Amino acid sequence: MSTIFNSDFSQSNSKLQGYIHEDVGKLSYLTKLWVTSNNLTGKLPLEYAQLTNLESFGVGGNYLSGSIDPFIAKWVNLTYLNSSLQRNLGRKDFNIKEKAGGPHTPLVENFTAINVHDNLLEIGLFWAGKGSLFNPPNFNGPIISAISVKPEFRVGGLSSANIAVITVAAIFIPLLLLIFMWRMGWLGHKEFQETLELRGKTYTAKQVIDATRNFSHKLEIGKGRFGIVYKAELPDQTVAVKRLSSQSKQVIDQIGREVYTLKTVKHQNLLEFLDVYTKKDLHMLIYEYMEHRSLAYALFDSNSNLELNWDTRFNICLGIARGLKYLHEDSRLKIIHRNIKPSNILLDGELNAKVSDFGLAKLYEGENLNVACVLHSKGKLVNLIDEKLQTYDRKQALDVLNIAILCIDRSPTLRPTMSEVVSVLEGNKIEELSKVATSST
Structure with a gap:
């Protein structure tokens, strides 16, 4: 019994899909x-290399990838090929006999190079006309005597105009880039890269300056x-930045001695000092931010809408009294403020008072308090009570004013301690002060 094999497998335009099965390669x-x-x-x-009897192979019009080169050397009997795996073809199904007109006739063909990658020209030749009538193995295919490559672009140096354009671009593009980097703040101001510690967060001086919109x-x-x-809105918090005027040489000289004092004094009724930045042309003190600004703003500024x-x-x-008590008596560094006034009393979001500028107290001069003293001597302290107050405790208000007068007595020995002041304000009678003032009505 003999076995009959079908040596022809043709399935063009059959809607085949998926991968070409490797078992086909076993059908030698x-x-x-x-x-x-x-x-x-x-x-x-790779199994397709075993198809050594192939005479005709066609897989064009599919979505195959890779190269057919490894298989060609094995398919020694191949006479016809249709493969989209080949690279860009200059000629397809080229009939040399027809073009040349006979043997021993030179034939010249011109092609445009399109397989150029990274300045490398790739040329591939494939001869599928094997198996001629007499099949002389040493003479299968044509003889390629020469390949010549000619550029279709002008070879030579750049024109004067091109050189001028390149020169100008080489000069001005880096210059424009440097200007852009400077405007963005990426160049210069190296001193502004110094870091500041603000409540556990680290910022550069430039970040703080930018948060004030360059002191807008x-x-x-x-x-x-x-x-x-100035108000400075940083990514994680809001702070207040006091920019000292460059003319305030006495303040600038004092800063170095006062910074340690400012950082070590902590109390709920004292404005928290965060850090300092001082260089040749810029001096900044950075504090916690107070939402309602100063007592002076709340009481006297027409833009304030607070009703106290x-x-x-x-x-x-x-x-205020508790803050001063801490400065005078409880702080390790006994500090006398010397300049208590509404503009130095700041108010937070809940209208809690915080004394400010105590670190620079030595630099201030005393205010003229003659008006209050004269009214006290005439028994007319009630005239100091704000007319905006529609209801208030008259006795309590006069007690507060009397305490204030005692605190500014010309004789230090007649001034009450801040502990005594706090005690009275917390409910004890004013008569219990060690220094008794005559009550004004």
Whole structure:
């Protein structure tokens, strides 16, 4: 019994899809494998190199990838090829005999190079006309005598105009880049890269300056004889930045001696000092931010919409007294403020009073308090009570004013301690002070 094998496998335009199965490579008797115009994908399996009897192979019109080169050397009987795996073809199904007109006739063909990668020209030749009538193995295919490559672009140096354009671009592009980097703050101001510690967070001086919008007047929240205070909105917190005027040499000289004092004094009724930055042309003191600014702003500025009733004002007085008590008696570094006034009393979001500028107290001069003293001597302290207050405790208000007068007595020996002041404000009778003042009505 003999076995009959079909050596022709043709399935063009058959809607085949998926990978070409590797088992086909085991059909070594195949002479024709033709599966063009389908939806096949992937690479040719290595097993296809075993199809040594192939005379006709076609897989064009699919979505195959890879190269057919490894298989060509094995398919010694191949006479016809249709493969989209080949690179860009200059000629397809080229009939040399027809073009040349006979043997021993030179034939010249011109092609445009399109396989150029990284300045490397790739040329591939494949001769599928094997198996001629007499099949002389040494004479299969044509003889390629020469390959010549000619550029289609002008070879030579650049024109004068091109050189001029390149020169100008080489000069101005880096210059423009440097200007852009400088405007963005990436160059210069190296001193502004010094870091500041603000409540456990680290920022550069430039970040703080940027948070004030370069000290914009729109973020100005206070002004004094030594400088202007700005609101600075940093990524994680908001702080107040006092920029000292460059003319305040006495303040600048004093800063170095006062910074340690400012950082070590901590109390709920004292403005928290965070850090200092001082260089040749810029001097900044950085504090916690107070939402309601100063007592002076709350009481006297027409832009303020705060209405401070008597209870709130009394609590503010008590907070001031507690802050001064800490400075005078409880702090390791006994500090005398010397310049208590509404603009130096700041109010937080809950209207708690915080004494500020105590670190620079030595630099201030005393205010003229003659008006209050004259009214006290005439028994008219009641005239000092704010007319805006519609309701208040008259006796309590006069007690507070009497305590204030005692605190500014010309004789230090007649002034009460801040402990005594706090005690009275917390509910003890004013007569219990060690220094008794005559009650005014």
